[in-house]
Amino acid sequence: MNILQNTYLLPVNGKYLVYSPFASTRALVNKSAALEIKKGMKAGAAFSDNQGQVENLLIHLNEKKVLPEKRKGEINPLFLGIIPTRSCNGACNYCDFGADKAPDLYMPLKRAVSAVDWYSGIVRKNKHKLLEIHFFGGEPMMAMDVVETVVHRARFNAQNANLKTVFEISTNGQYHRDKAEFLGSYFTTVILSLDGFEPVQNAHRPLKNGRGSFQDARRTAEIISGSSARLGLRACVSDKNVDQMGKIAEWFCREFKPFSINFEALRETSETSIKNLYPPDPVKFAVSLIKARRICASYGIPLVYATDISMNPVYSSCPVGKDTAIVSPDGRISNCYLMPEKWKEIGMDLDFGFIRDDNVVVIEKGNLKTIRNDITKKPRCSRCFCRWSCAGGCHVGNTFPGAGNDYNDYCRQTRMISLSTLLDSLGMDEMTNEILEETARLESFANQSSDLLMDFM
Amino acid sequence: MNPKKMTVLPEIAWVVENQGILVINTDTSIVKLLDYPDAAVWSVILRYGFRPKAVEILSAIIDSTAKNTREKIENTLINWEKEGFITVS
Ligand code: SF4
Ligand code: SF4
Numbered sequence: 001m002n003i004l005q006n007t008y009l010l011p012v013n014g015k016y017l018v019y020s021p022f023a024s025t026r027a028l029v030n031k032s033a034a035l036e037i038k039k040g041m042k043a044g045a046a047f048s049d050n051q052g053q054v055e056n057l058l059i060h061l062n063e064k065k066v067l068p069e070k071r072k073g074e075i076n077p078l079f080l081g082i083i084p085t086r087s088c089n090g091a092c093n094y095c096d097f098g099a100d101k102a103p104d105l106y107m108p109l110k111r112a113v114s115a116v117d118w119y120s121g122i123v124r125k126n127k128h129k130l131l132e133i134h135f136f137g138g139e140p141m142m143a144m145d146v147v148e149t150v151v152h153r154a155r156f157n158a159q160n161a162n163l164k165t166v167f168e169i170s171t172n173g174q175y176h177r178d179k180a181e182f183l184g185s186y187f188t189t190v191i192l193s194l195d196g197f198e199p200v201q202n203a204h205r206p207l208k209n210g211r212g213s214f215q216d217a218r219r220t221a222e223i224i225s226g227s228s229a230r231l232g233l234r235a236c237v238s239d240k241n242v243d244q245m246g247k248i249a250e251w252f253c254r255e256f257k258p259f260s261i262n263f264e265a266l267r268e269t270s271e272t273s274i275k276n277l278y279p280p281d282p283v284k285f286a287v288s289l290i291k292a293r294r295i296c297a298s299y300g301i302p303l304v305y306a307t308d309i310s311m312n313p314v315y316s317s318c319p320v321g322k323d324t325a326i327v328s329p330d331g332r333i334s335n336c337y338l339m340p341e342k343w344k345e346i347g348m349d350l351d352f353g354f355i356r357d358d359n360v361v362v363i364e365k366g367n368l369k370t371i372r373n374d375i376t377k378k379p380r381c382s383r384c385f386c387r388w389s390c391a392g393g394c395h396v397g398n399t400f401p402g403a404g405n406d407y408n409d410y411c412r413q414t415r416m417i418s419l420s421t422l423l424d425s426l427g428m429d430e431m432t433n434e435i436l437e438e439t440a441r442l443e444s445f446a447n448q449s450s451d452l453l454m455d456f457m
Numbered sequence: 458m459n460p461k462k463m464t465v466l467p468e469i470a471w472v473v474e475n476q477g478i479l480v481i482n483t484d485t486s487i488v489k490l491l492d493y494p495d496a497a498v499w500s501v502i503l504r505y506g507f508r509p510k511a512v513e514i515l516s517a518i519i520d521s522t523a524k525n526t527r528e529k530i531e532n533t534l535i536n537w538e539k540e541g542f543i544t545v546s
Contacts, residue, residue: 113517113518145513145514148501148504149514152501153517153518155493155496156494156497156518
C-alpha cells in the first residue's frame, strides 16, 4: 500500500486540506505548501529541501499507521446476522428488501439454533469475547419466536463459554408494547425506522392494513428510550422530508434522547417513482445533514451517515467483505441481507454457505474468497478521497461490477458530507459555515474527478 | 401436573441481567439469579404460558425432546413455587 497513492488534497475556500487515511493525518495548508508536500512525498527520505511545518507533516505522512484490514484464511465473521422472516406488516413505499414479494417463510427454530451454535464455536475458537448477533428482515419481530430462541440460546452459550452477548435489531416498531419491552430488556441496540413527523412517516411507511405507522413507531421509540437498550433512530430522506431534517433531528433529540440518529437518502427504484417518491437533491441533503448534525451535537448525540469518514481505513463500509454471516429463513448464508435476486440481477453472488436440512453448516470457501477479493475492486473510487471510508458504499446498489466510473448523486452527497466531517475534525467550523453558504463551490468540489495529491498541479 | 398459568407473586420483581434473570423478593430482599436454562423458562413461560409454542421454543433452546422439555419446565416451576416466586394454577 503506497501512501502517496492514497493521500488526498481537497481544495477548500482557497486553502487545501491534506488527508491521508493510512497515516491518520489531516491538515490545512496553502498552495505552495501543498506543492512542497507533493514533491517531498515523491522524493521520500531523499527530500530535505523543506523546513518547519511542512517537514513535520511529511514525517507524519510517510508513516504508515493503519492499513485497511482484509479478511484471510478461515471465516471470521464481523457478526452473525439472522433474518427470522422476510415477511413484514409494513408496506413502505421505498422498501428495497422485497418484503412484498417475499415468500411467507419463517426460519425453523432448530435452524436458528444451529446458526447460533456454529457462530459461538467460531467465536470460542478465535478466542473472541463477544457473541454479536444482528436481526434483519422483513420485520424480524413478525417471527418473535425465532428472535427469542436466538437470544436465549446465545445467552445460554455465552454463559457456558464465559462470553458477553450483543444483540442489535433493525425494526419498524409496529407491534404491541410487550414485544417492545422484550427488546428493551434483552437488546443492546434497537435501530428503529422513523422518517419524521406523522404526515411524512405515514406517507413513506404505510402499513399493509392501510393504517399509518406513526403512532406505533413513536410508542416503540418511547419504550426503548426508557429501557436499558440503546435507541438508534433511522430516517429515510426523500424530496418530501429533506427540508425538515433539522426539525426532525431536534425532535428526535428532545423527545427520545437516542443513542444515535441516522439519515439516509432514498434510493430511486422503479417502484418509488410509481409512488411519486423521489430522492432528495444531493446538495440539499448534504447541507441539511451537516446542519442537522450540529443540532444533534448540541444535545451530545451523534448523527451518523453510514459511509462517512471512518477512524480506520476500510475496504467496505457495510457487512460485505467482513465475513459477516447473514442467515436467511431458507438457510442460505450470505454477506448481504438483500434478497438474492437483487445481487443476481447485477451478476453478483453474495452467498457463501448454507445450513443443511440436518442443520449442519456448510461454508463454501471459494465463494467467500471471491467476495473478499471482489469488494476491493472499485474503479470509480480510485481517485476519490472517500475510497477508504465510503469504499464504494453499497456494493449491490452503487458500485457493482459494471456500474460505471462516474460519480452519481450518492457519491456527490457522500463527498460533501465527508469533507465537512474532515473540517469539523480539525475544528474548522467557520470554514464549514462558508462552504455551506456557497453551495455552488461545494457542488463543484463534489464533482472533482481526482482528489489525489499526486494529480495536483 | 397439567398447569394452565404461571403467576409471579406481587412481592416479586425481576430484571434481565447479562448472566440471566435476577429475581428479587421485595418483602424479604432475598435475591436469586436464575441462570440458563432456567432464565429461558422464566421468560418463555411468562410470555406464552403453557401453549405448545412454549415447549417448542424451549426444546430448541435447551436442545431436548418435547417430553424432556415438559419435564424440565414442570420441575423448574415446582422449585420456584417452593421458593415463593410464583404460583401455578
Ligand atoms: S467514488 Fe463514490 S462510491 Fe466511490 S468512494 Fe467516492 S463517494 Fe464512495
Ligand atoms: S451490499 Fe448494500 S444492501 Fe448489502 S449489506 Fe452492503 S450496503 Fe447493505
